[in-house]
Amino acid sequence: MHLSIRTVFLWALVVGFCLSIWFTLLLKHESRQSIHAIDLTKNTSVSSQLSPINISDLRIQGFSQIIDFRPDEETPSGAQSQDISSVAKRAGMKFLYIPVPRGDAIPKDAVEKYMKANSSLGPNEKELLYCRIGRRAVRVWSVAESQRKNGLSAEAILKLSAKAGDWTKDLATKVRHNVSARR
Numbered sequence: 001m002h003l004s005i006r007t008v009f010l011w012a013l014v015v016g017f018c019l020s021i022w023f024t025l026l027l028k029h030e031s032r033q034s035i036h037a038i039d040l041t042k043n044t045s046v047s048s049q050l051s052p053i054n055i056s057d058l059r060i061q062g063f064s065q066i067i068d069f070r071p072d073e074e075t076p077s078g079a080q081s082q083d084i085s086s087v088a089k090r091a092g093m094k095f096l097y098i099p100v101p102r103g104d105a106i107p108k109d110a111v112e113k114y115m116k117a118n119s120s121l122g123p124n125e126k127e128l129l130y131c132r133i134g135r136r137a138v139r140v141w142s143v144a145e146s147q148r149k150n151g152l153s154a155e156a157i158l159k160l161s162a163k164a165g166d167w168t169k170d171l172a173t174k175v176r177h178n179v180s181a182r183r
Contacts, residue, residue, distance in 0.1 A: 037061075037128055038164045040145075041152075043121060046137045046164050047130045051079050052087040058128055059091045065127040067117060069110070069136045071099035078132075094120075100136045104170060106143050115144045135167045142168045146178035154179040 035054045037045040045063075049070065058066065066088050072080045081097040088095040098113045100106065114129075121127060129137035142161045145151045152160070154176040161168040168175070 035128075038134070040138070040141055040160045040164060043123075043126050044118070044141060045126065045128050046134050046141065047128060048134045049075075049078060049132050050084055050128075050130050052083050055084070055087045055091050055093070059093060062126050063093065063128045064125040065094040065096070065117065065121060067096045067098060067114065067127060067129045067137070068131070069098055069100045069129065069140060070131040071101060074102065075132065098140075100131065100140060102136075104139075106136075106139050106171075110140055111144050111147070114140050115148065118144065118148075134165055138164045138167050139171060142171055142175055143178070146175040147182070149182055151179070151182070 035047045035050060035058065037047045037058075039045045050058075050066070050068075055066075066084065068081045068084060070078075070081075072082075081095075081099075085095040085097065094117075096113070096117050098110050098117075100110045118127065129141055131137045138161050142157050145157050146154065151157075154172075157175050157179070158168060158172055161171075
């Protein structure tokens with residue numbers, strides 16, 4: 001069987017066209033994997049694990065700061081903090097890595113680092129907090145918010161935390177105590 005140059009050329013065009021359609025559909029599918037951010041306040045939202053492809057969407061949504069609470073070694077095959085940081089910085093966003101180990105304990109230094117980062121936000125800037133499923137991010141925010149001078153009430157903190165996954169029931173006493181101890 002002898003194929004003419006014209007036939008080979010036409011087949012190459014058809015294959016190239018099909019590959020370009022497949023690639024376009026693949027990219028659209030990846031971009032549809034948008035992040036589901038839950039608003040805790042008008043400036044702070046929480047989500048599960050991010051991917052570098054989510055960063056441009058977050059920037060479009062007005063986020064200027066991203067804080068990662070998931071330790072890199074927790075999911076070696078997942079997006080690492082360096083990957084997200086690199087893309088976020090290229091998009092003109094701040095990125096902080098404050099790893100919090102699994103479990104119920106919220107390290108004091110993680111709360112302090114988060115509070116410092118949060119206090120650097122301008123009044124119209126938004127931040128996204130994330131970890132593997134969002135649990136640690138909500139817990140750090142709850143403890144920090146309960147300590148923040150002029151912060152939300154204990155009941156508001158607990159209600160917003162519940163909206164984000166109800167992961168702070170065991171922190172209710174601590175949140176109430178911190179709110180009552182504010183100066």
